[in-house]
Amino acid sequence: MTHLPTEFPDFGLTPQQRRQAVRTHYYELPGMDGERGEIWCYTDRFCYRPSETVALHVSATASIFRLAITRDGCTEIKVFEKAGIAARWQDTPDQCSVEGCGWDASFEFRIGDDWPSGAYRITLEADGRDGKPIHCYHLFIVAPQPGKKPGRVLQVAATGTWLAYNTWGGSNHYEGITGANRDQYARMVSTQRPWCRGFVVLPKDAPRVPLEVAVPPKTVPRYPHMEWAFATGHSKKYASSGWASYDSHFLRFAERAGYGVDLASQHELHFSPEILDGYDCVAFVGHDEYWTWEMRDAVDAYVERGGYAARFAGNFMWQTRLEDDGRRQVCYKYKARAEDPAYRGGDVTRATNSWEAPEIGRPGAATFGLNATRGVYAGWGGCAPRGVRGFPVYRPEHWAFTGTGIYYGDVLGADSHIYGYEVDGLDFEIRGGLPYPTATSGAPDGLQVLAVGMASQVEESADVPLKDQFLGDEDGRFTAETLFGEPSDANLDKVKRGSGMIVNFPRGKGEVFHAGSCEWVAGLLRQDAMVECVTKNVLDRYLGKS
Numbered sequence: 001m002t003h004l005p006t007e008f009p010d011f012g013l014t015p016q017q018r019r020q021a022v023r024t025h026y027y028e029l030p031g032m033d034g035e036r037g038e039i040w041c042y043t044d045r046f047c048y049r050p051s052e053t054v055a056l057h058v059s060a061t062a063s064i065f066r067l068a069i070t071r072d073g074c075t076e077i078k079v080f081e082k083a084g085i086a087a088r089w090q091d092t093p094d095q096c097s098v099e100g101c102g103w104d105a106s107f108e109f110r111i112g113d114d115w116p117s118g119a120y121r122i123t124l125e126a127d128g129r130d131g132k133p134i135h136c137y138h139l140f141i142v143a144p145q146p147g148k149k150p151g152r153v154l155q156v157a158a159t160g161t162w163l164a165y166n167t168w169g170g171s172n173h174y175e176g177i178t179g180a181n182r183d184q185y186a187r188m189v190s191t192q193r194p195w196c197r198g199f200v201v202l203p204k205d206a207p208r209v210p211l212e213v214a215v216p217p218k219t220v221p222r223y224p225h226m227e228w229a230f231a232t233g234h235s236k237k238y239a240s241s242g243w244a245s246y247d248s249h250f251l252r253f254a255e256r257a258g259y260g261v262d263l264a265s266q267h268e269l270h271f272s273p274e275i276l277d278g279y280d281c282v283a284f285v286g287h288d289e290y291w292t293w294e295m296r297d298a299v300d301a302y303v304e305r306g307g308y309a310a311r312f313a314g315n316f317m318w319q320t321r322l323e324d325d326g327r328r329q330v331c332y333k334y335k336a337r338a339e340d341p342a343y344r345g346g347d348v349t350r351a352t353n354s355w356e357a358p359e360i361g362r363p364g365a366a367t368f369g370l371n372a373t374r375g376v377y378a379g380w381g382g383c384a385p386r387g388v389r390g391f392p393v394y395r396p397e398h399w400a401f402t403g404t405g406i407y408y409g410d411v412l413g414a415d416s417h418i419y420g421y422e423v424d425g426l427d428f429e430i431r432g433g434l435p436y437p438t439a440t441s442g443a444p445d446g447l448q449v450l451a452v453g454m455a456s457q458v459e460e461s462a463d464v465p466l467k468d469q470f471l472g473d474e475d476g477r478f479t480a481e482t483l484f485g486e487p488s489d490a491n492l493d494k495v496k497r498g499s500g501m502i503v504n505f506p507r508g509k510g511e512v513f514h515a516g517s518c519e520w521v522a523g524l525l526r527q528d529a530m531v532e533c534v535t536k537n538v539l540d541r542y543l544g545k546s
């Protein structure tokens with residue numbers, strides 16, 4: 001066991017700045033770097049096929065810029081470079097997070113027929129007003145050509161969640177500058193804007209959300225990731241979502257381990273579900289919280305027909321809708337019952353609420369075996385900050401653990417801290433020392449619970465005053481109301497104790513394996529041999545290699 005420090009890391013902030021880092025709303029907006037100048041960009045879509053044309057929309061204080069495009073896998077391959085491209089400063093609407101930036105396209109390029117599927121990083125560089133370079137990073141995905149891909153994995157990047165957390169322009173599905181008082185989160189977010197700072201590239205020492213601190217007794221929680229973001233000029237949400245914090249670690253691991261991996265965005269699941277047909281195994285990783293009805297249809301049908309879905313991800317929480325050909329994502333979330341037109345003469349099954357809202361009739365467990373409303377926080381704030389770190393294993397004889405040497409009662413991935421910061425679970429009971437889903441849990445038939453840890457929907461502590469709680473009981477009250485009609489204390493008590501699980505179940509001719517934790521990828525990033533072994537066991541079985 002690694003020995004953890006007993007003090008929070010220090011990024012040079014004053015106590016007041018530390019409070020600002022956590023409590024205030026800060027975000028990327030044009031002009032934020034002042035005299036130095038800036039360059040920003042976005043592409044017209046998240047994802048392209050070979051030979052398609054990408055429109056790059058650039059706004060810059062400089063009149064020319066340099067462009068490099070690099071495939072970002074276990075090795076980096078530069079595929080395109082060009083200097084001397086003309087740019088200009090473009091006006092940005094105040095509500096750009098919702099409406100899109102509306103910048104003119106500045107440059108177009110064609111995806112080469114020989115560019116392998118994957119994630120491609122765009123680096124823009126120009127001269128700042130002080131003569132020093134200014135940069136912008138963007139990412140787009142190249143999806144595979146249609147056809148059979150024997151032996152290859154299709155990874156679906158959690159782009160719905162990237163979009164939900166993107167702070168660029170001031171509003172996302174969490175915080176925002178919408179509404180009369182400019183203090184509301186955005187119910188709609190646009191793809192037509194740059195990614196916030198830290199979604200595409202991050203330094204190696206950027207903290208993850210789960211605490212790497214042995215928290216002393218009676219400690220008021222601190223949030224190193226937000227303090228680091230504030231201190232270094234990164235997005236407040238850099239550790240909550242994005243390619244750099246999550247999806248990239250699975251792709252790099254899989255390529256390093258010798259797997260052929262293709263990449264798609266969730267837009268492909270929604271608009272071209274036939275993309276799944278070429279694959280024996282489809283993988284979902286990281287923080288994967290926002291899905292449409294159509295995306296679930298695609299996965300359900302694929303597994304029914306004999307496909308294998310491997311989910312190493314947490315927080316399967318919200319239904320979204322896509323509008324404007326996928327350029328706008330809608331999620332009313334906590335305000336859905338009050339504001340979403342789906343409740344006023346629309347199709348209420350498409351309401352942008354939690355999947356477990358009874359009126360939707362489609363709990364998350366029906367697709368991936370676990371529910372976000374029965375899981376949630378672990379390893380940070382006032383939610384199990386001294387919790388398990390890994391998955392407590394109950395069924396070590398399961399095929400997923402072959403070759404790990406793991407025992408009943410061992411904790412999988414504790415050193416690499418794979419358990420947190422949001423996890424998915426089920427209501428369960430222990431019989432004869434083994435966990436089983438309860439009869440009313442909504443678990444699919446034949447579901448086996450391989451591992452279970454504890455999680456919490458609320459921060460409750462006699463030692464932490466309400467003003468120092470970041471999460472409080474808001475999410476727990478919402479879950480109580482969503483599931484049981486009223487956010488009462490009695491209903492809160494029914495939902496506040498959650499769990500995080502690894503489960504496996506058959507469906508039709510296929511199968512689902514689900515390790516329900518955002519942080520599984522931390523085990524791949526930190527090269528935890530046991531976590532790598534379980535991941536390979538799942539991929540090998542689903543690719544027909546074992």
Ligand SMILES: [Fe+2]
Nearest residue numbers: 287289315422
């Ligand atoms: Fe989340």
